[in-house]
Amino acid sequence: xxxxxxxxxxxxxxxxxxxxxxxxxxxxxxxxxxxxxxxxxxxxxxxxxxxxxxxxxxxxxxxxxxxxxxxxxxxxxxxxxxxxxxxxxxxxxxxxxxxxxxxxxxxxxxxxxxxxxxxxxxxxxxxxxxxxxxxxxxxxxxxxxxxxxxxxxxxxxxxxxxxxxxxxxxxxxxxxxxxxxxxxxxxxxxxxxxxxxxxxxxxxxxxxxxxxxxxxxxxxxxxxxxxxxxxxxxxxxxxxxxxxxxxxxxxxxx
Ligand SMILES: Nc1ncnc2c1ncn2[C@@H]1O[C@H](COP(=O)(O)OP(=O)(O)OP(=O)(O)O)[C@@H](O)[C@H]1O
Ligand SMILES: [Mg+2]
Numbered sequence: 613x614x615x616x617x618x619x620x621x622x623x624x625x626x627x628x629x630x631x632x633x634x635x636x637x638x639x640x641x642x643x644x645x646x647x648x649x650x651x652x653x654x655x656x657x658x659x660x661x662x663x664x665x666x667x668x669x670x671x672x673x674x675x676x677x678x679x680x681x682x683x684x685x686x687x688x689x690x691x692x693x694x695x696x697x698x699x700x701x702x703x704x705x706x707x708x709x710x711x712x713x714x715x716x717x718x719x720x721x722x723x724x725x726x727x728x729x730x731x732x733x734x735x736x737x738x739x740x741x742x743x744x745x746x747x748x749x750x751x752x753x754x755x756x757x758x759x760x761x762x763x764x765x766x767x768x769x770x771x772x773x774x775x776x777x778x779x780x781x782x783x784x785x786x787x788x789x790x791x792x793x794x795x796x797x798x799x800x801x802x803x804x805x806x807x808x809x810x811x812x813x814x815x816x817x818x819x820x821x822x823x824x825x826x827x828x829x830x831x832x833x834x835x836x837x838x839x840x841x842x843x844x845x846x847x848x849x850x851x852x853x854x855x856x857x858x859x860x861x862x863x864x865x866x
Contacts, residue, residue, distance in 0.1 A: 616726065616736040617793060617863075618755035620779075623771040624742035626763040627798035629656045630833055632739040634853065635759075637844035638860035640696045644734040648690070649683070650701035651722070651751050652741040658700040661690045662840045671702035675725040676750065679717060682728035691845070697731075709746045718746060719786055722754035744778050752782045757793040762814060764800045764807040764826070769814065796859065797826040825862065827855045 619628045619635075632648060640646045650657040651672060655665035665671075670686040687697040712718040726736065738755055740748040752758065758779055762768050772795070783790040795818055801807045815822050828851055836846045844853045 614733050614736055615757065615863075616738070616755040617757045617759050618738040618740060618751040619759045619761065620740045620748055620751060620775065621760050621762065621771065622742055622744045622748070622775055623763070623768070626768075627761040627796075627827065627833075628742075629660070629739050631759065631761045631796065631798070631827075631856070632657055632737045633660050633837075633842045634844045634856035635860055635863075636696070636735075636737050637691070637842040638853075638857045639735050639737075639864070640691055641844065641848075641857070642860060642864060644864070645695045645732060646697075647683075647687070647731075647733040647736045648696075648698040649722070649736060649738045649751075650698065651705070651747045652701055652739055653703055653706035653747075654741065655701040655703065655705075656837075657739045658698065658702075660837050660840065660842070661688075661698055661700075663688060663698070663700050665700065665702050668700060668702040671700050671705070672722075673702050673704050673708050675699065676705070676708045676721045677711060679721065679724060680728075681725055682730075683722075683725040684729045684731050687731070697733075705747065712746055719749045719753045722750040723787075726754055744775070749782065749786075752779065752790060753787045755787075756789045757791050759793045760795045761798045761827075762795050764797045764810045764814075766806065766810075768810055769817070772814075773817075792821055793863070795822045797822065799829045800826045801829045823859065823862065825855055825858050827852060 636646045675681045738751045740751045830852045
Protein backbone atom coordinates (compact mmCIF):
# COMPACT_ATOMS: atom_id res chain seq x y z
CA UNK A 613 0.00 0.00 0.00
CA UNK A 614 1.32 3.40 -0.98
CA UNK A 615 0.96 6.12 1.61
CA UNK A 616 0.23 9.50 0.08
CA UNK A 617 1.18 12.39 2.37
CA UNK A 618 0.60 16.04 1.52
CA UNK A 619 2.64 18.65 3.39
CA UNK A 620 0.56 21.80 3.66
CA UNK A 621 0.38 25.15 5.40
CA UNK A 622 -0.79 28.29 3.62
CA UNK A 623 1.69 30.35 5.61
CA UNK A 624 4.92 30.88 3.69
CA UNK A 625 8.36 29.83 4.88
CA UNK A 626 7.31 27.43 7.66
CA UNK A 627 9.39 24.47 6.45
CA UNK A 628 7.10 22.64 4.02
CA UNK A 629 9.70 22.08 1.31
CA UNK A 630 12.42 21.32 3.86
CA UNK A 631 10.11 18.74 5.44
CA UNK A 632 9.29 17.03 2.13
CA UNK A 633 12.96 16.87 1.09
CA UNK A 634 14.35 15.66 4.43
CA UNK A 635 11.52 13.29 5.30
CA UNK A 636 11.84 11.88 1.78
CA UNK A 637 15.60 11.39 2.20
CA UNK A 638 15.07 9.78 5.62
CA UNK A 639 12.43 7.36 4.31
CA UNK A 640 14.71 6.52 1.39
CA UNK A 641 17.54 5.76 3.85
CA UNK A 642 15.16 3.29 5.51
CA UNK A 643 14.87 1.47 2.20
CA UNK A 644 11.50 2.89 1.20
CA UNK A 645 10.62 3.72 -2.38
CA UNK A 646 9.81 7.43 -2.37
CA UNK A 647 8.11 9.71 -4.88
CA UNK A 648 8.34 13.47 -4.30
CA UNK A 649 5.80 15.72 -5.99
CA UNK A 650 6.37 19.45 -6.40
CA UNK A 651 3.08 21.35 -6.65
CA UNK A 652 4.65 24.77 -6.03
CA UNK A 653 5.38 27.09 -9.00
CA UNK A 654 8.27 28.51 -6.93
CA UNK A 655 9.80 25.04 -7.56
CA UNK A 656 12.11 25.12 -4.54
CA UNK A 657 11.89 21.34 -4.13
CA UNK A 658 12.66 20.79 -7.81
CA UNK A 659 15.67 23.12 -7.58
CA UNK A 660 16.97 21.20 -4.55
CA UNK A 661 17.65 18.29 -6.90
CA UNK A 662 19.43 20.44 -9.47
CA UNK A 663 16.52 20.41 -11.93
CA UNK A 664 15.94 23.69 -13.77
CA UNK A 665 12.23 24.61 -13.53
CA UNK A 666 12.61 27.07 -16.45
CA UNK A 667 13.53 24.40 -18.91
CA UNK A 668 11.28 21.39 -18.44
CA UNK A 669 9.33 19.79 -21.26
CA UNK A 670 7.48 17.49 -18.84
CA UNK A 671 6.41 18.51 -15.36
CA UNK A 672 3.42 18.55 -13.03
CA UNK A 673 1.99 21.13 -15.42
CA UNK A 674 1.41 18.37 -17.99
CA UNK A 675 -0.25 16.16 -15.38
CA UNK A 676 -2.63 18.92 -14.28
CA UNK A 677 -3.53 20.21 -17.74
CA UNK A 678 -3.91 16.87 -19.56
CA UNK A 679 -6.44 14.78 -17.73
CA UNK A 680 -5.05 11.53 -19.14
CA UNK A 681 -1.40 11.92 -18.21
CA UNK A 682 0.03 9.41 -15.75
CA UNK A 683 2.48 10.86 -13.28
CA UNK A 684 4.93 8.19 -14.49
CA UNK A 685 5.42 10.25 -17.68
CA UNK A 686 7.02 13.17 -15.86
CA UNK A 687 9.18 11.40 -13.27
CA UNK A 688 12.89 12.03 -12.89
CA UNK A 689 15.13 9.80 -10.76
CA UNK A 690 16.89 11.57 -7.86
CA UNK A 691 19.26 10.67 -5.05
CA UNK A 692 21.71 7.86 -4.70
CA UNK A 693 20.84 4.22 -5.17
CA UNK A 694 17.63 4.62 -7.20
CA UNK A 695 14.09 3.99 -5.97
CA UNK A 696 13.52 7.69 -5.45
CA UNK A 697 11.97 10.04 -7.99
CA UNK A 698 10.56 13.52 -8.32
CA UNK A 699 7.63 14.80 -10.34
CA UNK A 700 9.05 18.31 -10.82
CA UNK A 701 7.34 21.69 -10.93
CA UNK A 702 7.93 24.08 -13.78
CA UNK A 703 7.30 27.79 -13.59
CA UNK A 704 4.18 27.50 -15.79
CA UNK A 705 2.49 25.65 -12.93
CA UNK A 706 1.17 29.05 -11.81
CA UNK A 707 -0.66 29.33 -15.14
CA UNK A 708 -2.25 25.91 -14.65
CA UNK A 709 -4.13 27.27 -11.66
CA UNK A 710 -5.77 29.88 -13.93
CA UNK A 711 -6.25 27.57 -16.92
CA UNK A 712 -8.10 25.02 -14.81
CA UNK A 713 -10.63 27.42 -13.29
CA UNK A 714 -13.57 26.00 -15.23
CA UNK A 715 -12.16 22.58 -16.11
CA UNK A 716 -13.82 19.31 -15.13
CA UNK A 717 -12.20 17.33 -12.31
CA UNK A 718 -9.98 20.32 -11.64
CA UNK A 719 -9.36 19.38 -7.99
CA UNK A 720 -8.75 15.71 -8.89
CA UNK A 721 -6.05 16.07 -11.56
CA UNK A 722 -3.17 15.06 -9.27
CA UNK A 723 -5.17 12.14 -7.87
CA UNK A 724 -6.01 10.93 -11.40
CA UNK A 725 -2.36 11.19 -12.43
CA UNK A 726 -1.32 9.18 -9.36
CA UNK A 727 -4.03 6.56 -9.80
CA UNK A 728 -2.81 5.94 -13.36
CA UNK A 729 0.78 5.39 -12.31
CA UNK A 730 1.93 1.74 -12.22
CA UNK A 731 5.46 2.32 -10.84
CA UNK A 732 5.38 1.11 -7.23
CA UNK A 733 6.23 3.51 -4.40
CA UNK A 734 5.91 3.09 -0.63
CA UNK A 735 5.53 6.83 -0.02
CA UNK A 736 4.35 9.75 -2.08
CA UNK A 737 5.23 13.12 -0.49
CA UNK A 738 3.53 16.19 -1.93
CA UNK A 739 4.93 19.71 -1.49
CA UNK A 740 2.43 22.56 -1.84
CA UNK A 741 2.62 26.34 -2.28
CA UNK A 742 1.84 28.84 0.52
CA UNK A 743 -1.82 29.32 -0.45
CA UNK A 744 -5.09 27.42 -0.30
CA UNK A 745 -5.65 27.63 -4.06
CA UNK A 746 -6.20 24.90 -6.61
CA UNK A 747 -2.65 23.52 -6.44
CA UNK A 748 -2.88 22.89 -2.69
CA UNK A 749 -6.42 21.59 -3.16
CA UNK A 750 -5.11 19.01 -5.66
CA UNK A 751 -2.60 17.97 -3.00
CA UNK A 752 -5.34 17.54 -0.38
CA UNK A 753 -7.52 15.55 -2.78
CA UNK A 754 -4.62 13.42 -4.07
CA UNK A 755 -3.35 12.46 -0.60
CA UNK A 756 -4.75 10.32 2.21
CA UNK A 757 -2.76 12.01 4.98
CA UNK A 758 -1.86 15.61 5.70
CA UNK A 759 1.26 16.69 7.58
CA UNK A 760 1.32 20.29 8.80
CA UNK A 761 4.62 21.95 9.65
CA UNK A 762 3.99 24.74 12.15
CA UNK A 763 6.64 27.37 12.69
CA UNK A 764 6.93 27.92 16.44
CA UNK A 765 6.74 31.68 16.11
CA UNK A 766 4.43 34.52 16.89
CA UNK A 767 1.00 34.18 15.21
CA UNK A 768 1.77 30.71 13.90
CA UNK A 769 -1.51 29.40 15.31
CA UNK A 770 -3.65 31.84 13.44
CA UNK A 771 -3.29 30.17 10.06
CA UNK A 772 -3.40 26.63 11.44
CA UNK A 773 -7.06 26.84 12.48
CA UNK A 774 -8.01 28.09 9.02
CA UNK A 775 -6.02 25.32 7.40
CA UNK A 776 -7.74 22.67 9.52
CA UNK A 777 -11.14 24.04 8.53
CA UNK A 778 -10.13 23.66 4.89
CA UNK A 779 -8.88 20.12 5.52
CA UNK A 780 -12.22 19.10 7.11
CA UNK A 781 -14.16 20.71 4.29
CA UNK A 782 -12.10 18.80 1.69
CA UNK A 783 -12.61 15.58 3.67
CA UNK A 784 -16.38 16.09 3.74
CA UNK A 785 -16.87 17.14 0.13
CA UNK A 786 -14.02 15.77 -1.98
CA UNK A 787 -11.83 13.22 -0.21
CA UNK A 788 -13.37 11.20 2.65
CA UNK A 789 -10.09 9.23 3.03
CA UNK A 790 -8.13 12.30 4.16
CA UNK A 791 -6.67 12.07 7.69
CA UNK A 792 -4.54 14.42 9.75
CA UNK A 793 -1.17 12.66 10.13
CA UNK A 794 0.05 15.32 12.52
CA UNK A 795 1.54 18.71 13.17
CA UNK A 796 5.27 19.17 13.22
CA UNK A 797 6.71 22.08 15.21
CA UNK A 798 9.53 23.60 13.14
CA UNK A 799 12.23 26.26 13.59
CA UNK A 800 12.01 25.79 17.34
CA UNK A 801 14.27 28.19 19.23
CA UNK A 802 15.38 26.33 22.34
CA UNK A 803 16.04 29.33 24.55
CA UNK A 804 12.90 31.18 23.70
CA UNK A 805 10.07 31.29 26.23
CA UNK A 806 7.84 32.40 23.40
CA UNK A 807 8.54 29.28 21.31
CA UNK A 808 7.71 27.13 24.37
CA UNK A 809 4.39 28.92 24.74
CA UNK A 810 3.52 28.45 21.08
CA UNK A 811 4.15 24.69 21.35
CA UNK A 812 2.08 24.53 24.58
CA UNK A 813 -0.80 26.28 22.89
CA UNK A 814 -0.54 23.98 19.88
CA UNK A 815 -0.67 20.93 22.15
CA UNK A 816 -3.57 22.30 24.15
CA UNK A 817 -5.63 22.72 20.98
CA UNK A 818 -4.52 19.71 18.91
CA UNK A 819 -3.37 17.31 21.67
CA UNK A 820 -1.81 14.07 20.47
CA UNK A 821 -1.90 15.23 16.86
CA UNK A 822 1.22 17.31 17.58
CA UNK A 823 4.37 15.24 17.11
CA UNK A 824 6.71 14.98 20.14
CA UNK A 825 9.52 15.47 17.65
CA UNK A 826 10.39 19.12 17.08
CA UNK A 827 12.70 20.46 14.40
CA UNK A 828 14.97 23.02 16.02
CA UNK A 829 16.00 26.26 14.46
CA UNK A 830 19.26 25.82 12.55
CA UNK A 831 21.03 27.79 9.87
CA UNK A 832 22.30 24.47 8.47
CA UNK A 833 18.92 23.95 6.79
CA UNK A 834 19.31 27.09 4.72
CA UNK A 835 22.90 26.25 3.78
CA UNK A 836 22.55 22.75 2.35
CA UNK A 837 20.18 23.28 -0.63
CA UNK A 838 23.03 25.28 -2.18
CA UNK A 839 24.99 22.00 -2.21
CA UNK A 840 21.98 20.41 -3.94
CA UNK A 841 21.47 18.14 -0.97
CA UNK A 842 19.14 17.63 1.95
CA UNK A 843 20.49 17.91 5.48
CA UNK A 844 19.65 14.22 6.00
CA UNK A 845 22.03 13.29 3.16
CA UNK A 846 24.65 15.96 3.83
CA UNK A 847 24.97 15.62 7.63
CA UNK A 848 22.90 12.63 8.76
CA UNK A 849 23.93 13.03 12.42
CA UNK A 850 23.17 16.72 12.67
CA UNK A 851 20.35 17.50 15.15
CA UNK A 852 18.05 18.68 12.38
CA UNK A 853 18.67 15.58 10.27
CA UNK A 854 18.06 13.38 13.33
CA UNK A 855 14.69 15.03 13.90
CA UNK A 856 13.58 14.15 10.37
CA UNK A 857 14.97 10.63 10.68
CA UNK A 858 12.97 10.13 13.90
CA UNK A 859 9.91 11.53 12.19
CA UNK A 860 10.37 9.02 9.37
CA UNK A 861 10.63 6.16 11.88
CA UNK A 862 7.52 7.30 13.69
CA UNK A 863 5.59 7.59 10.44
CA UNK A 864 6.67 4.11 9.32
CA UNK A 865 6.22 2.35 12.67
CA UNK A 866 3.25 4.37 13.98
N1 LIG B 1 14.40 24.12 11.18
C1 LIG B 1 14.83 25.16 10.47
N2 LIG B 1 15.63 26.08 11.04
C2 LIG B 1 16.07 27.15 10.34
N3 LIG B 1 15.78 27.38 9.05
C3 LIG B 1 14.98 26.50 8.43
C4 LIG B 1 14.46 25.34 9.09
N4 LIG B 1 13.69 24.66 8.20
C5 LIG B 1 13.74 25.34 7.05
N5 LIG B 1 14.50 26.45 7.16
C6 LIG B 1 14.80 27.47 6.15
O1 LIG B 1 13.72 28.39 6.14
C7 LIG B 1 13.40 28.77 4.82
C8 LIG B 1 11.96 28.37 4.51
O2 LIG B 1 11.85 26.96 4.56
P1 LIG B 1 11.03 26.16 3.45
O3 LIG B 1 11.39 26.64 2.10
O4 LIG B 1 11.15 24.73 3.74
O5 LIG B 1 9.56 26.67 3.83
P2 LIG B 1 8.23 26.55 2.94
O6 LIG B 1 7.11 26.45 3.92
O7 LIG B 1 8.38 25.49 1.95
O8 LIG B 1 8.21 27.97 2.21
P3 LIG B 1 7.20 28.40 1.04
O9 LIG B 1 5.90 28.63 1.73
O10 LIG B 1 7.81 29.64 0.47
O11 LIG B 1 7.14 27.26 0.07
C9 LIG B 1 14.42 28.09 3.91
O12 LIG B 1 15.48 28.96 3.69
C10 LIG B 1 14.88 26.90 4.74
O13 LIG B 1 16.17 26.48 4.41
MG1 LIG C 1 8.10 25.54 -0.13
